[in-house]
Amino acid sequence: MTDARTRSLAPVVVGVDGSVAARGAARWAAAVADKQGATVHLIHVLPSPPVFYTEPRPLPSEDEDRIAGERFLADAVRNIRSDRHTVAVECSLPTGSTAADVLLPLADSASMVVIGSTARGPVEGYLNATALRLAHHSPCPVVVWRGAEEHAIPDRRAVVVGVDGSRCSVAAVADAADFAGRFAAPLVAVHSWKSRVPPDAENAPDGAAARPRERAVLAESLAGLADRYPDLAVREIVESGGAGEVLLRWCVDAQLLVVGNHGHGALGRAVLGSTSQDVLHRARCPVMISKVQRDTGTVPDQAVEFGDRGHR
Structure with missing residues (x-):
């Protein structure tokens, strides 16, 4: 199992391509690395x-690509230094x-990978293929x-985390709490469920029983959080509705949305769940995809300390 402190000292890897989103990603990542001492x-x-298949000849485009790449990196470093970060x-x-x-x-040896949501070029504005592949397989x-x-x-500003009671969401809570704690930000833990009764039938027996049960799922996922982060302000939200829509509504003014890489689906860790994919495409703020340890199927150590209750 990976120790949380060891992971924090691992580098923060950032993909840089000269796009507006990549510039923001580099500045954001530098601030996080600075806090981690990484x-x-x-x-x-x-x-x-x-x-x-014949004698190789140097192509002008190769030199142009390298010159452009060096410029993108230099610009990113300059932006980081302008933020007065002393991070290596x-x-x-x-x-x-x-x-x-x-x-x-x-x-494999990074604490996290950060990438801008959109690439340079004519398709800027759409989630780029690199971001999607990393989210699936990192x-x-x-x-x-x-943003x-x-x-x-x-x-x-608030850090919002999606909670569904799975081991993946326990890892998400751990990552979200760690981030919020480092930056003295409040944590908003959001759990949703799809009600079997119409919205106007809140007093129906099934509907009345559901809310306390779903609150218990959220409370169990957050168990021990106050012990590890005594100064962390936590708001608990339980709402009926589709997980993606509920999370998108709560993260409108958030600085970060954190979700697990999958929920209760049977497709395996290499594939994002539908909620994670939904918010990855539609959220207006940065989205963190947390991971259960790939080799062991376990959550990070800091998650075990306060909420690893397994599947409900």
Whole structure:
């Protein structure tokens, strides 16, 4: 099992491509790394050179790609320093078929991977393929950053976490509480369920029984949280409705939304659950996808300390 302190000292890996979202991601990641006492590792992935079946010739585009990559990294470092962070910064310009091919192996030894939600180019505005692949397959938490550049630095706005009683959501609570605690931000823990009775039938026997039962699910997932984070302000929300819609409603003014990589589905850890995919595409704030340890099927140590109750 990975010790929480060891993971915090591991580098924060950031994909950099020169986009507005990547700039925000780098600044956000640097602030987090600074709090953790970790290094931030900025990476711009150069396209793999073409394969020649005759005498290879240097292509002008290769030099142009490298020059552009160096500029993207230099700009990211300058932005980090302008925020007055003294965090150690490492820059790399590796080559790869795709950015995800390079970033995924690095995730094995990272505390988290951070990437902007959108890439440079004509499709800017849509969730990029690298972000989606990392969210699906990274063994460590992945943050897909989006939002206004003036909010690139973590602050004291709320951190929202989705809770469904699964081991994955216990890991999400652990990551969300750790982040909120570091930045003195309040934590909003949101649990939802799909009611079997119409909304106007709140006094029906099934509806009346559901809410206390669902509150118990949330309370069990948060058990021990106050002992570990005595100064953390926690608000508990239990609402009837689809998980994605409820979370999106509560994270409108949040600085971060944290969800597990899957809920109670049987598709396995390598595939995001429908709620995680939904908020990843639609949330207006950064989204963190927390992970159950890939090799052992366990949650991080800090999660075990206050809420590992397993499936309900």
